Amino acid sequence: MLTWMRRNRSSAVEEAEKPVETGPGDSRSASDPAPAKPLLSVRNVERSFDVGGQKLRVLKGINLDLYPGQLVMLRGRSGSGKTTLMNMMGGLDVPTAGEIYFHGNPLHEWNDDKRTEVRRRDIGFIFQAYALMPLLSAYENVELSLRMANAPRSEWKNRVTSCLELVGLAKRMHHRPFELSGGEQQRVAIAKSMAHRPSLLLADEPTAELDSQMAAQVMAVFREIVAKENVTICMTTHDPTILEVADHVYEMVDGVFVSK
Numbered sequence: 001m002l003t004w005m006r007r008n009r010s011s012a013v014e015e016a017e018k019p020v021e022t023g024p025g026d027s028r029s030a031s032d033p034a035p036a037k038p039l040l041s042v043r044n045v046e047r048s049f050d051v052g053g054q055k056l057r058v059l060k061g062i063n064l065d066l067y068p069g070q071l072v073m074l075r076g077r078s079g080s081g082k083t084t085l086m087n088m089m090g091g092l093d094v095p096t097a098g099e100i101y102f103h104g105n106p107l108h109e110w111n112d113d114k115r116t117e118v119r120r121r122d123i124g125f126i127f128q129a130y131a132l133m134p135l136l137s138a139y140e141n142v143e144l145s146l147r148m149a150n151a152p153r154s155e156w157k158n159r160v161t162s163c164l165e166l167v168g169l170a171k172r173m174h175h176r177p178f179e180l181s182g183g184e185q186q187r188v189a190i191a192k193s194m195a196h197r198p199s200l201l202l203a204d205e206p207t208a209e210l211d212s213q214m215a216a217q218v219m220a221v222f223r224e225i226v227a228k229e230n231v232t233i234c235m236t237t238h239d240p241t242i243l244e245v246a247d248h249v250y251e252m253v254d255g256v257f258v259s260k
């Protein structure tokens with residue numbers, strides 16, 4: 001219950017948490033608010049796997065900060081290490097070396113149970129394949145995520161309805177996945193991933209299965225969620241046509257970030 005209420009922030013707080021743009025022309029005075037703290041920080045992260053007795057170095061010293069209210073993209077060739085990094089940002093895996101802080105907490109030091117708890121409460125995942133329950137309607141799929149997050153039952157109806165409205169599916173609420181297009185199914189998956197009010201949404205190739213028009217709709221929904229829900233979205237993509245929607249793009253080549 002507390003968790004649920006904690007995420008219902010006032011708009012004043014949301015404004016205060018937005019990142020402050022700084023740059024060469026920035027003329028912030030002493031009275032201006034301090035820059036926002038990162039929601040998630042990745043510091044010198046490395047990840048290796050043992051493959052057939054050999055050490056395979058996949059991530060070779062990654063640094064990244066995600067701020068509240070940002071849409072960030074990771075771009076790179078297949079095999080460059082994007083999913084490996086996302087798995088660690090979401091607490092599904094831990095680095096071989098380096099540190100990951102989520103809300104200032106050392107995710108890299110936490111055991112599996114503690115990371116699972118944070119994941120359930122405060123992180124949402126969106127995958128390339130939509131991960132919906134086939135026999136449940138769009139409404140029931142989204143409701144399921146509130147049940148699993150132990151949100152109070154009295155909140156379910158309003159929250160499910162508003163999430164499905166936000167992704168533009170108010171009129172498709174009672175359709176089951178097979179009665180929806182790929183783009184609509186992905187938008188249900190987005191509504192499902194954000195219903196419990198996570199502060200971070202991680203999306204691995206969310207537009208890979210979609211045509212360009214459906215991909216554009218999904219990206220418009222992402223921008224809307226970032227603006228209205230005070231959530232940070234980090235997604236991977238191969239698609240150069242959607243990069244302009246991002247606040248920041250990290251380009252990954254062979255386990256390191258390179259400047260574009």
Ligand SMILES: Nc1ncnc2c1ncn2[C@@H]1O[C@H](COP(=O)(O)OP(=O)(O)OP(=O)(O)O)[C@@H](O)[C@H]1O
Nearest residue numbers: 049051056058076077078079080081082083084085
């Ligand atoms: N558990 C694992 N054990 C061994 N090797 C792994 C493991 N996970 C990932 N790898 C290897 O790490 C490399 C990077 O994989 P990763 O899935 O992170 O790339 P990616 O950039 O997300 O690729 P794609 O765009 O195709 O999804 C690949 O060579 C992969 O085979």
